[in-house]
Amino acid sequence: MIGNTEKIWLSLIGLTLLGAVLGETGNTGWPLTLTVVVLIFIKGSIVIDYYMEMRFANQRMRNVLRLFITIVPILVILSFAWGEEIRQLTTLN
Amino acid sequence: MTPLDPNPANSSSSTPQPSAISETAVVYGRVPGNTGIWVGIFCVLVEFLMLFTAYFIARVHNPEAFLNGPDKLVTLAGTVITLFLLSSGYCMVKAVDSIRNDQAKTSVRWISLSIILGFGYPLVKYFELNWYIENGVNAETGVFYAAYYYLTLNHLVHVTWGLMGLFFVAYRTATGAYTSQSYSGLEAAALYWHTTDILWIVLFSFFYILR
Numbered sequence: 040m041i042g043n044t045e046k047i048w049l050s051l052i053g054l055t056l057l058g059a060v061l062g063e064t065g066n067t068g069w070p071l072t073l074t075v076v077v078l079i080f081i082k083g084s085i086v087i088d089y090y091m092e093m094r095f096a097n098q099r100m101r102n103v104l105r106l107f108i109t110i111v112p113i114l115v116i117l118s119f120a121w122g123e124e125i126r127q128l129t130t131l132n
Numbered sequence: 133m134t135p136l137d138p139n140p141a142n143s144s145s146s147t148p149q150p151s152a153i154s155e156t157a158v159v160y161g162r163v164p165g166n167t168g169i170w171v172g173i174f175c176v177l178v179e180f181l182m183l184f185t186a187y188f189i190a191r192v193h194n195p196e197a198f199l200n201g202p203d204k205l206v207t208l209a210g211t212v213i214t215l216f217l218l219s220s221g222y223c224m225v226k227a228v229d230s231i232r233n234d235q236a237k238t239s240v241r242w243i244s245l246s247i248i249l250g251f252g253y254p255l256v257k258y259f260e261l262n263w264y265i266e267n268g269v270n271a272e273t274g275v276f277y278a279a280y281y282y283l284t285l286n287h288l289v290h291v292t293w294g295l296m297g298l299f300f301v302a303y304r305t306a307t308g309a310y311t312s313q314s315y316s317g318l319e320a321a322a323l324y325w326h327t328t329d330i331l332w333i334v335l336f337s338f339f340y341i342l343r
């Protein structure tokens with residue numbers, strides 16, 4: 040019988056393989072970007088809540104970790120949606 | 133007390149609750165590991181957040197380079213590294229689980245397996261980088277590859293610290309330093325190891341998948 044830990048591990052493996060297949064398709068654009076963003080968030084959340092066992096641990100510390108895997112996808116979306124505006128903002132001259 | 137009660141004062145150190153992941157004991161609202169490792173973990177997260185910001189700025193300034201960059205990287209290598217790290221992390225979950233049940237020998241076996249799988253990362257990275265160098269893909273090939281080398285090698289350095297930590301706790305566990313009542317050092321090493329998992333999940337997406 041497969042235990043909860045094994046199910047968590049298998050789900051991470053499955054999501055990784057899904058990401059790899061997406062990478063090999065060579066697709067671009069919003070569908071790929073949003074899928075990547077969702078994969079980062081889901082896999083990061085699984086590691087935080089189940090591998091690190093933060094689900095029932097100190098919630099402030101858990102929130103800091105979750106903030107990290109929330110900010111990164113937001114940065115992905117910002118750079119994709121407003122790349123030109125960010126480029127102008129970060130140009131020195 | 134609800135399972136998500138954030139107040140540690142409501143938790144009871146003498147009445148462990150069942151974990152959602154395993155049959156282990158988890159006290160609600162507690163701080164896993166020790167304070168020192170959390171300082172280290174948060175410093176690493178801040179460091180990589182700054183590196184990711186640099187990645188995004190480079191990306192918006194060089195959209196073409198980042199659109200075509202993944203074409204020259206070996207997705208299989210990145211995938212195998214991810215599988216090694218996540219499987220190694222699974223072994224550390226089992227190692228902590230074992231020590232909670234006072235099964236030190238079993239815990240050492242899991243830590244050892246975790247170390248072996250963890251070494252799969254530098255091994256694959258060695259062959260991957262050799263392949264790139266032989267095919268003329270180096271840090272001077274373009275801004276995408278400069279970012280790739282800088283961020284992934286930086287991550288590899290942190291994985292090296294993690295592996296050293298795993299060796300240390302393997303020795304400590306084997307010599308009876310940890311029991312079901314006292315295992316914060318082992319748990320701290322596992323937490324740091326899982327942090328490198330999170331960072332690699334992001335790096336894998338940035339360099340091998342995202343275009």
